[in-house]
Amino acid sequence: MTKGKVWSPEWSYYTDRFTGVQITQLTNYTGHSHHLYFTENGWYDNGRKILFCSDRENKTNLFRIDLQTGELLQLTNYDTTYDMSACLHPDEKKAYFRRKNKIMEIDLETLKERLIYEGSESLIGGNINCTADGQYVITCVREDFSDQIQIDLKNGYIGHRELMEAKPKSQILQISIADKTAKIVFEEENFITHINTSPTKKDLITFCHEGPWQLVDHRIWGLNLQTGEVWKIRERKEPMEMVGHEYWYADGETIGYHGFRANGTAFFGKIQYDNQQMREVEFLFRNWHAQSNDFSQIVVDGRAPLDKLIVWRQENGTFTKPKVLCEHRCSFHVQKVHAHPRFSPDGNKLLFTSDKNGYGNLYLVDLPNDFNSLPDYER
Numbered sequence: 001m002t003k004g005k006v007w008s009p010e011w012s013y014y015t016d017r018f019t020g021v022q023i024t025q026l027t028n029y030t031g032h033s034h035h036l037y038f039t040e041n042g043w044y045d046n047g048r049k050i051l052f053c054s055d056r057e058n059k060t061n062l063f064r065i066d067l068q069t070g071e072l073l074q075l076t077n078y079d080t081t082y083d084m085s086a087c088l089h090p091d092e093k094k095a096y097f098r099r100k101n102k103i104m105e106i107d108l109e110t111l112k113e114r115l116i117y118e119g120s121e122s123l124i125g126g127n128i129n130c131t132a133d134g135q136y137v138i139t140c141v142r143e144d145f146s147d148q149i150q151i152d153l154k155n156g157y158i159g160h161r162e163l164m165e166a167k168p169k170s171q172i173l174q175i176s177i178a179d180k181t182a183k184i185v186f187e188e189e190n191f192i193t194h195i196n197t198s199p200t201k202k203d204l205i206t207f208c209h210e211g212p213w214q215l216v217d218h219r220i221w222g223l224n225l226q227t228g229e230v231w232k233i234r235e236r237k238e239p240m241e242m243v244g245h246e247y248w249y250a251d252g253e254t255i256g257y258h259g260f261r262a263n264g265t266a267f268f269g270k271i272q273y274d275n276q277q278m279r280e281v282e283f284l285f286r287n288w289h290a291q292s293n294d295f296s297q298i299v300v301d302g303r304a305p306l307d308k309l310i311v312w313r314q315e316n317g318t319f320t321k322p323k324v325l326c327e328h329r330c331s332f333h334v335q336k337v338h339a340h341p342r343f344s345p346d347g348n349k350l351l352f353t354s355d356k357n358g359y360g361n362l363y364l365v366d367l368p369n370d371f372n373s374l375p376d377y378e379r
Contacts, residue, residue, distance in 0.1 A: 003077035003111055007063075009070025016326040018308065019374055023326055024364045026065055027072070031055040032360035033063075034353040036086055037127065038291050038340035039196050039247040042351075044092035044108070047344060050351065051075075051095060052362055053084045055336075060084050062097055062106070065362070075111055083154050083335065085127045089177075090134040090199075098125055103137060103175065117175045117182055126193050130177075131225070132252060133202040137175045138225075140192050140207065143168035154335045164191045164211025172207060174225060185225055190217075200252025204273060206233065213242035213259065220246045220257065222273050234271045234278065238262050250293045250345070258290035258300065270295050281312070281319055284379055288332060291342050299350060301328055301339040306377075309341055309350065313371055323374035326365055329356035336360050 010028040015021070027033040033054040036042040042051035049064050060082050062075040078099065086097040095106050096116070103117040103125075119125060119141055126140035145151065145166050151159035170192035174183045191210040198204040203226040209216050220233040220243065233255060234243055243259035249270065254277075258268040261282075268290040269280035279295070287300040287310070298312045298319075309325040330339040330353070337355040344351065350365045368374060 003074060005074040007072035007074065010072065011070045019324055019326055021326050021365060021368060021374075026050075026070075026362040026364055027052070027054065028361060029054065029056055030359055031057075032336045032355070033362055034336050034338075034360050035340065035342070035351055035362055036088075038245075038289055038342045039194075040087050040129070041199075041342075041345065042086075042088060043345055044088055047346065050362075051086060051088060053086065053336075055081055062086055062095065064108070067364075075106055075108070076113070085125075087128050087130055087137075089130050090132060096128055096130065096137055098128055098139070101125060103128060103139065105177070116177060116180045117173075119173075119182075127195055129195055129197040129205070131197050131202045131205075132200050135177060135202070136225075137177060138172065138195050138197050138205055139175065140170060140172050140195050142170040142192060156334070160210075161212050161215065164209075164216060167191065172205075172223065185228065186223055186230060194246070196246065196248055198248055198252040198273070199250060203227075204252070206246055206248075206255060206273070208244065208246065213244045214240045219244050220255065233273065233275060234269070245289050247291060249295070254295070256290065256292055256295075256298075258287065260286075268298055268300065283310075283322055285310075285377070288338065289340055291340075293343050293345070293347050297343070297347055299325070299341045299343065301330065301341050301352070303332075308377075309339070309352065309365070310377055311350075311367070311371075311374070320372070322377040323371065324377050325350065325367070325374060327356075328352055328354050328363075330354040 012025050035052045054063050101119045101121050105114040123141040124144050128139045149159045149162045167189040171184050171187040174185045193210040194208040196206045205223050222231045222233050240262040246257040256270050267280045267282045271278040285306050286303040290300045292298045296314045300310050302308050307329050308327050310322045311325050312319045328339050337360040339352045341352040353360050
């Protein structure tokens with residue numbers, strides 16, 4: 001397996017047994033493949049290509065699929081398996097990925113790689129994002145408590161609460177893409193993860209205090225990279241309420257999220273980064289994630305036995321009843337096989353990962369022109 005290797009198309013088509021919607025299975029390999037984390041846009045080249053990660057021949061590497069031909073191109077060539085965090089540069093000509101304590105840049109045309117950051121091997125690195133102006137990569141690192149706590153966060157959240165309670169020293173780093181200098185823009189003794197850069201405001205990011213959502217002191221935080229100001233976003237309304245999986249809308253000013261009331265009622269919502277214009281919609285089933293480009297169309301991935309993608313649309317300012325788009329049959333057993341549904345930039349397609357056949361693969365769904373033809377979710 002070598003960098004630049006072309007893999008023949010693996011895609012196939014089938015009709016969802018509940019809704020009749022046609023689904024394209026994009027990959028088919030005896031090893032896990034998954035798209036980028038749902039907060040990251042992996043679509044580029046005018047929506048013709050998608051970045052994804054794949055474990056092939058016991059190696060984890062970055063790939064892209066051509067949605068016109070189905071052809072797969074291997075972008076990197078590393079000899080180990082690991083949890084790859086990757087993001088796309090705003091100019092869509094480069095991507096960035098983490099390999100343990102290193103952050104690499106790759107040119108998506110030439111496949112030339114460049115090391116832009118190498119941190120201490122004693123620290124655990126988090127996810128990576130690019131700022132809206134394309135000048136910086138933002139990431140986080142934290143103390144490694146694995147010698148004190150049994151930790152396996154990617155495979156069952158083992159040690160999740162214990163790490164929150166241990167309060168590891170964490171830092172948010174701003175890394176210059178031009179000269180590779182790294183600056184600590186924020187640090188504290190808290191379990192920090194889930195770095196998200198605004199897609200339109202170069203100085204604005206969110207981060208989270210990680211841990212069980214009902215127990216963490218506060219989940220969603222804003223940070224101004226220029227001034228260093230830090231503030232809470234969407235404070236808890238009642239004890240034991242759960243809010244998280246925050247992500248940016250395309251406008252770069254609004255944050256989407258989902259959660260559960262103290263009585264277990266699920267909801268999705270949105271709020272501006274300055275805590276204005278909050279709106280939330282409740283629904284009557286449990287889910288794993290929610291995602292949207294704006295507040296006109298929302299998707300959530302239901303938990304078994306409701307193992308389906310559920311969508312809403314706004315019509316005349318009011319949301320439709322929840323509609324069943326398709327079955328996902330995702331186990332959510334490990335992070336690599338979380339469904340993580342994400343709309344295409346134009347909102348016409350949905351990309352998700354599922355291990356319904358035993359291994360994680362990528363699936364693509366075209367939303368029907370007649371949205372109301374989809375069946376209502378019936379409890």
